[in-house]
Amino acid sequence: MIFTPYSDEINVINMIHRFQNEDYALIRMTYTMIEKNNIDANGILRDLLLSYQLVDYNQLDNGGKFGISYDALFIQNGKTDIIKLKFYKVSNTRGDRRFSIETIKRKMKNGEINEGDLLYISIFKQENGTPLIYVINLTHNIPTENDLFNTIGMDAITELFFQIKPRLYEIVHGGFFDNSKGYGPIAPKDVGDTLESLLGIDTNNRMNADYNGLIEIKSKGGKRTLDTLFTLRPRFEGTRVAEYEPSDRNRVSAFARIYGYDSEAHPGYNSLYITIGSLEAPQNNQGFYLTVNEEERRVNIIWCSSITGKKEVAAYWSFDDLKHQLYMKHPSTLWIKAESRVVGSMVQFKYNEIEFSRIPQFTTFLSLIKAGVITYDWRGYTTKEGRYAGKNHGNAWRIKPYAKSDLFGVIEAVEL
Structure with missing residues (x-):
């Protein structure tokens, strides 16, 4: 099932992505999910777990006792708790793929997870390279930017982007700059080559992104031309x-x-x-x-x-x-x-x-x-x-x- 976020929840997702921009899964909580603590592990979540080699549901035997448990961060406004997530297959002929959140009923009683809330589940790599799952309620108790920065930090792209913002400011407010190739008629690639020169980027053709392989630079003069x-x-x-x-x-x-x-x-x-x-x-x-x-x-x-x-x-x-x-x-x-x-x-x-x-x-x-x-x-x-x-x-x-x-x-x- 694909869960569609509301506009205010999309705003929270965009805020998260200013710090970490990995793939993520969304779960819209129902009363039954909370009451039975038996939550569907949808395809997107399964792919996410498999991509970090945390859980391969195809390798799990049916039954909760064969499940795999991980500690995860539950990031809220002003606090972060360690919660335990268990991933398992149900003991039926279909082997339905599920997961549970430890103490979920207590969290409902405390107003931390409510019926109708949309949970955001993603993974980031810690400094030692170990993946860590984190969960954010997009509907209630939304963390601040400081909460996110102090808990999950910035991914490499976000960090690099903040590093070059001062230079971008100087370029945007610096008026007109001479063509980096020198005198002569304009060529289509000159606008991009000049910008890369101003950013200190080697203008040789590259197969990967221009800036440290993380940020591609695309500049153009005509508004209607194709990108x-x-x-x-x-x-x-x-x-x-x-x-x-x-x-x-x-x-x-x-x-x-x-x-x-x-x-x-x-x-x-x-x-x-x-x-x-x-x-x-x-x-x-x-x-x-x-x-x-x-x-x-x-x-x-x-x-x-x-x-x-x-x-x-x-x-x-x-x-x-x-x-x-x-x-x-x-x-x-x-x-x-x-x-x-x-x-x-x-x-x-x-x-x-x-x-x-x-x-x-x-x-x-x-x-x-x-x-x-x-x-x-x-x-x-x-x-x-x-x-x-x-x-x-x-x-x-x-x-x-x-x-x-x-x-x-x-x-x-x-x-x-």
Whole structure:
């Protein structure tokens, strides 16, 4: 069962996530749960416990005596108690998965856990690396920020974010800054490179997040332009590209050679500068669109011949590859808007609004591909035959700005 928090409870969750932002489970307490102390261990809670290697319900025998118990923190306003949680399977043929909270009836009598309250259950790692479960009542006796900080501290992302906030303040209030590359016409990546330079970040291309692998920095000048999420080349095994080009390292170039069009900017070359969306909104005239194949756990680039109408899988990504890259690139993200001006031959940037988001939801990522909101850009050109020559500009997954809140959940405006 998925428990939906009310707006005031969501506010408490957001406050918790300013300190610790691990996965969590929610349990809406009923009278029967409290009276019998027999609480359903829903799938989200089971996954959470398994991810920290605390409880694997599939390995438990039926019966309470075979259960596993852990001490947990019960964090409330002004105090934190140690409570014992027991995870077990019921002695019936189904082996229903349950857990109990020691002295729960006493807590109900004291007003600490009430019928209808929403409990937040999560886990953080202590300084010695040992995982520790904690429970927070989102409805009553809500802890303060000081209670949370003193009990569970900050995760590495939150700590780093607070460390760089003073520098962000200086940048936002510092007016216009010269383009870090020096004099010359503006290029799309200059606004981001200049910001990273101001933050002391090496501007080399990285597969993980820009700042210590924990915070991705995304800045742009245009309000309507798409936001880049990450770059990831597709796979080609079993496609026409693989048949044409046996070397995997050359297959991105081979893709442009096979499916590209005569280049106006580079005579004698094939260009492929397209945006690929869903079937309903393909966003290109070359016959390409994206499909999400849940059975094969793949996102496919489909090409449809304008002459014969024949369709083929031109390239694809596995769900695992996409999820890994999305999470590695966006453990958290700073989204920064900028404006530009030209003084003499120097482009200058002024950084204005800043937003902060945490890890995205992969299921939502797939849904937004289906909806045509997340698209894939192919940008490059190559020779028509023989040795490959030309350029690939970094093919990327991109999202429409209004949909970032769907993908990342709460996006917090940073007040500086």
